[in-house]
Amino acid sequence: MRIHDHPILGPLPSVREVKLLFNGRPIMAREGEPIAAALVAAGVWESHCSRKAGEPRGPFCMIGRCTDCVMVVNGIPNVRTCITPVEEGMGVETQVGRGEMKHAEG
Numbered sequence: 250m251r252i253h254d255h256p257i258l259g260p261l262p263s264v265r266e267v268k269l270l271f272n273g274r275p276i277m278a279r280e281g282e283p284i285a286a287a288l289v290a291a292g293v294w295e296s297h298c299s300r301k302a303g304e305p306r307g308p309f310c311m312i313g314r315c316t317d318c319v320m321v322v323n324g325i326p327n328v329r330t331c332i333t334p335v336e337e338g339m340g341v342e343t344q345v346g347r348g349e350m351k352h353a354e355g
């Protein structure tokens with residue numbers, strides 16, 4: 250859910266829409282917005298499972314301080330998605346524990 254016409258800030262500026270893949274599922278996002286914001290707008294609140302208890306965690310501070318939003322982005326774990334901008338075609342996955350680095354084959 251997005252606010253398209255804010256009562257104080259006015260209408261949302263138009264930007265290019267791009268597609269990212271969340272756990273293999275295509276999600277449309279606004280180019281350059283934080284990944285976490287795009288996912289929340291699409292109804293996705295869980296970014297990773299905690300290391301010890303395996304409990305679901307999701308974005309909290311939205312300013313890059315708490316690390317509750319870390320996910321695997323383009324195969325790289327522990328990316329703070331609240332301060333990482335969306336790019337066309339990027340792969341975003343729910344992280345389990347500390348996450349695993351995925352190496353390119355070849």
Ligand code: FES
Pocket residue numbers: 307308309310311312313314315316317318319329330331332
């Ligand atoms: S939500 Fe706190 S670091 Fe991203």
